[in-house]
Amino acid sequence: MAHPEHILLGMLFDSRKHIRALAGKRIEKARQTETRAHRVFKLPQVNFEAEDYIHLIDWQSTIVTEPPLIADFSKEEIEMIVNSGSSDRKEFKIPLQTQAVERVVKEVTAASKHVCGIQEREGFIRSRLLDRKYLPKFETKRQYTSATAVLQK
Structure with missing residues (x-):
């Protein structure tokens, strides 16, 4: 399954800077358009002929939401990740085991x-x-x- 949020996370920490920059732009756009209502996940069509994982889904026809893992990141932190490819954070808040x-x-x-x-x-x-x-x-x-x-x- 190619969930857009998972692909965005992969793009944000990719070794290629232009991919990280693209992820930063998509995350910023998702933050601007996102509402506080429940997110409804609609499975996007997977492009099996994709040459790279960033082309697995059609980004134009997919509703992109911000990944919850980076929801508490500031704009500056995301820009730092885009520029360096890494984060200073040692831990992420993932509420899986409550x-x-x-x-x-x-x-x-x-x-x-x-x-x-x-x-x-x-x-x-x-x-x-x-x-x-x-x-x-x-x-x-x-x-x-x-x-x-x-x-x-």
């Missing part, structure tokens, strides 16, 4: 130990989350009642 993701992984692992099958696992997880919604914390066994008992009241 606490919520870790919690869900833990739940799926626990459910997989208790039940077999996709529907059973999903039901197990949903009922567990529903129980926690109505009874977030209990100190003794006497305080515990199932979510179905709470819903029937």
Whole structure:
């Protein structure tokens, strides 16, 4: 898949300066035209006869949005990358593994130990989350009642 944002990132850190300059111009244009609404990704047509990766998609017919990875970069930082081909940043803010993701992984692992099958696992997880919604914390066994008992009241 040739996502325009991924191609732009590759272009921005390309070893050829004219490619980096082209990426800088496209990013600047995307920043000027971008709205704050949700970005809708429409898969662009891939040009399989392309001689270089920058020609994989038709840039004129594609809606180009700024890559989220560089959204917090200033205009000066992007110009520095265009001129030098590298960034002074040692880390990028990529929110891939959040606490919520870790919690869900833990739940799926626990459910997989208790039940077999996709529907059973999903039901197990949903009922567990529903129980926690109505009874977030209990100190003794006497305080515990199932979510179905709470819903029937």
